[in-house]
Amino acid sequence: MKTEQKKRRWLGSGLLRGAIASLVVGAAVLTGVPVVSQQASAAVMLSTPDHIILRDSREFKGEILEETDSQIKMRVSVHGIQTVMTFEKREVLSVKRGEGAGQAQQAQERRPERAEARRADRGADAARVYVAEFKGHFGRDMAATPMREALEDAARQRADLLVITLDLRSYFAFIQEQRREQGQDEGHFSEMQMTDDILHLLRVDMQQIFDTPPRVVFWVKQALGGSCFLPLTSREIYFHPSGRMGGVGNLDLLFGGMDEVVRQKLISANIEIAKGIAIAGGYPPEIIEAMAMRRQVWSYRLEGGRPVFRQGWPDAGRGEILLTDDGRGENADTIEQIVRGEGNDTLTMTADLALTLGISRGTVRTLEDLLLELGVGRNFTRVDDRAERIVAGWSRDLVNAERRLRQLFREFQEIQVQGDYNERTRARGRQIRTLEEIQRLVRRFDGSINPFLGVPPVEEIQRIIERIRLEQMADRR
């Protein structure tokens, strides 16, 4: 499905299509990866960065993040886009540590001291709290890469309480914004497929990233579209007073054009997979049906403060309350209800309803309130100095990468393969370097790049590169 999504995005539109059409096939011999031009590598963000010179004379400047016996990891910034590159030490001729980077390193080293000092101030039993706030659109601003980096950072900081704050609209809302259409979040079940990698991180990798996995709490400001499944991995969900969670209520309207029994098969598989997420988190699987199926009617009653769900219209005599109606005719939600997340064609939980249904453990307006609710009180140390840089930095880098991709596509199209043999050879070399830089950015931000850019998969770009190389082979002096 992932491949299909990529294909759809590639087929959807294409800046590069024109480029391919006008492509003069050619070739150039390239050195192996990593490849960043010297011109590009000079544009690092640090004022006095670390400096690596490779045996093939290429130079890179940036911030050395990690050095092992065999490798060096360095953060470099290319045209404002930060990326981490790994160098094999056998390829490295020299390493010069810059003052800025040294300061950064010292600052890094000092950070735990400051944290320790704060911790000492607050007492040895102070909780180490790491807050990562994901804001924007699911699939764009929340993706597996920044989540992994945040988790790894939290592990380095030995966090024992991890608060994941979600303020995310659906990926579909992003698509509608791109189309300059009214964005709506009410029903995009298919975004569940985009949660695979993140769910794997939270369920499996978490156990290995941390020596002792921290207590994980989700704080929901907005968790719409695919992001609504993520909090269900934790047994501790809290809502902001204006929090909403859902926006996946169209599963039973999907797969049109297929035979009915095939539709039912696909609905059945999808709904049970989604229920598995709820079951694993300790939540009633019925909420998934109510969230996903627009034509189903669900009621609930409270027994001993716990909800008991039943499919069907409520029986007032049994104290049942309507949870979702069938959304047909007069029952269809109005635009006002949809926009405010107050409709009942499908279940999109508000703070109050989530609390009533036992999904949310509490409603809190501020982080301080949340920490109080969690029993941390004031006795905590924040250890998330880098969280903003990781999470918001991802969003900024993504936007910069897209800007750079547009520029690279333009540059590629402008390269004319003409003149004498040497000039044609040089032009093809430029074409290949440009395409390789596109590949690098696509690899880094795979899946999150705006589909309207029409960026092809890296393999498709590789095919173009191969053709350029063949053309170069066929060229004569």
Add this chain to the structure above:
Amino acid sequence: MTIRMTKLLSLLVAALLSVSLTAASWANDRVTLTDGTVVEGTIKQELDGYIWFEIRKGGIVNEVIYRASQIQKIERNVGAQADDTQQTQRRPERRDQPREAGATGAPRAAVITLGGGSGKDMVGLYMTAESVRRVIPQLEEDGVEILVLRINSGGGALLEIQRLSDLIEEELKPKFRVVAWIDSAISAAAMTAHTVEEIYFMTTGAYGACTGFYGASGKAITDRVLEEALYLMERISDRGGYDHAIMRAMQIDVPLSASFDEHGRVTWYQDHSGDHIVNPGGRVLTFNSQTAKRFGFSKGTADNVDELAKAMGLTEVIWIGEQERGFGYPISRAEREILRFRDRVERDERNLNNYVDRFQTSLAVAQNRPREERGPFLNRAREALRQIGSMVRNNPNFALFVFGTDEDGFWEWYREQEEMIRRLG
């Protein structure tokens, strides 16, 4: 109306009768039945007046379901008694020869994955009989006795189901105690797992949705193709010991209900006449971990190998392999080979167009050049052809999926291309 008691449950009850007279060291609940029988074990679940009761003997776990009318008395936490067996038992009927247990006496177990999820999961491409067959010698060399097939696939090609089922039945079961551990087994993956008697779920597990259809048109298989698929699954259901009605409700839109008798045995009905509606109709059946457990289809729920061992009734077990980041189970040599296979298939699938394009364009350029200039282009074409050949060697099903021919047909084409390159040179 079709009423069938499953072979599995018959065995289960027989096993119950044989073990109910002995107590185990772990037992801490005691149930006195209305007929005077006393059984000791662990109450795993209570629902609607039924109890799911786990009874162990020497590492073998049997689970039975008693309904309220059968139960005279329940005593909880009655204290452990001495176990009369030390070692985990295996199923001798599945073994030609008893295998030597690990040095500590604990059985040796390994996990191999069928399908890797996240796009690397198609049955027939990433989950193939041939790739599993290749690792059997490694499993044997490592002294594996219990083979856990961890399944994570959204389905795939119908043609591979028979091959996988035959492999499990004829090549794996005689050598190992085979267990299916369901991460996600949808469609062809569930149809494959149905060969295995012992099925455990992960909490997130899903199993079913086995309707056959043509991917391009979204049309369901019908007529003879459908009948053959239904018949295939009746035979595979027999291998796993499952009532035919279960898989039928996963394949086509028919209802399924179940009742528990006074001995806790499940009887399945292909209509609504059972006490519990499992599939109401108007929907194709997929189990989740809760429903699978409730109706005794799953023998237990486990999210890691420790929980799995516990669910399997293993008091001791040696898991073969090393813990690695990103994996929730130890990676054995055999599993590493399976992972390599899938990585290779993924790489080939991604680069397939490149291989073919490089071959065709290089050949085309060579054909339009004077003979003395063809060398570099022919070398390039030859290299691309080798990549294509290597791809099919790794996974012969590429011949069908990509070239629309069987393996022999592919290699015939391959030799023709080699010959063409030779003649051009």
